[in-house]
Amino acid sequence: MVTKVLGILGSPCLRGNTSDLLDAALRGAAEAGAETERLELARMSLRPCMECRKCDSGASCVQKKDDMQVIYSRIRQVDAIILASPIFFMSVTAQTKQMIDRCQCFWVQRYVLKQRIYEGRVRPKGLFISCAGSPKPVVFEPARHVVKAFFAAIDYEYAGEVFLGYTDDPALAPRKQTALEQAETAGKMLFS
Numbered sequence: 001m002v003t004k005v006l007g008i009l010g011s012p013c014l015r016g017n018t019s020d021l022l023d024a025a026l027r028g029a030a031e032a033g034a035e036t037e038r039l040e041l042a043r044m045s046l047r048p049c050m051e052c053r054k055c056d057s058g059a060s061c062v063q064k065k066d067d068m069q070v071i072y073s074r075i076r077q078v079d080a081i082i083l084a085s086p087i088f089f090m091s092v093t094a095q096t097k098q099m100i101d102r103c104q105c106f107w108v109q110r111y112v113l114k115q116r117i118y119e120g121r122v123r124p125k126g127l128f129i130s131c132a133g134s135p136k137p138v139v140f141e142p143a144r145h146v147v148k149a150f151f152a153a154i155d156y157e158y159a160g161e162v163f164l165g166y167t168d169d170p171a172l173a174p175r176k177q178t179a180l181e182q183a184e185t186a187g188k189m190l191f192s
């Protein structure tokens with residue numbers, strides 16, 4: 001059976017540092033034999049969670065007419081997700097957070113109905129990739145909590161992270177090269 005990896009780009013900048021790191025991780029996963037797909041949230045039609053609480057009983061979202069349907073079905077199918085978002089105001093981007101909030105229905109399934117989401121399969125894995133302008137490593141902390149909560153809600157194992165800080169650095173190139181290599185290795189290691 002083919003292993004499937006979904007890359008989700010949460011950056012509105014489709015060819016920036018975060019995008020490059022995501023592609024490196026997907027390349028690593030492909031080298032390890034996985035079938036890969038990249039979704040770009042900024043090009044998708046996604047609505048925010050309206051807190052209608054209907055998923056409290058059904059464990060599914062009542063909003064059926066946007067591109068979350070694609071993401072819902074992939075979450076239930078793939079073996080790993082690589083979520084890539086830069087840091088915007090100490091957190092993930094609005095596009096990323098909107099997608100995460102719409103996964104409250106998985107949280108209900110997992111923690112209220114107490115059903116495993118990956119039933120009958122090996123537990124899927126989640127890798128987090130992020131970039132930030134600040135040189136301080138602490139800048140990634142709040143987003144790390146958000147993304148760990150996301151992977152827990154969709155019942156994925158948090159398998160690691162690759163961070164590239166101080167992207168404003170005029171001498172970024174060698175550190176970026178190192179981060180690209182780390183991302184490629186992390187993508188490969190998802191199935192080691």
Ligand SMILES: Cc1cc2nc3c(=O)[nH]c(=O)nc-3n(C[C@H](O)[C@H](O)[C@H](O)COP(=O)(O)O)c2cc1C
Binds near residue numbers: 131
């Ligand atoms: C709206 C906005 C908010 C940002 N907030 C932060 C921040 O809180 N901390 C930080 O270190 N960098 C912040 N940045 C800088 C980005 O994280 C940084 O430029 C990153 O490299 C962008 O990702 P990219 O290189 O993939 O485009 C912000 C950038 C934007 C546009």
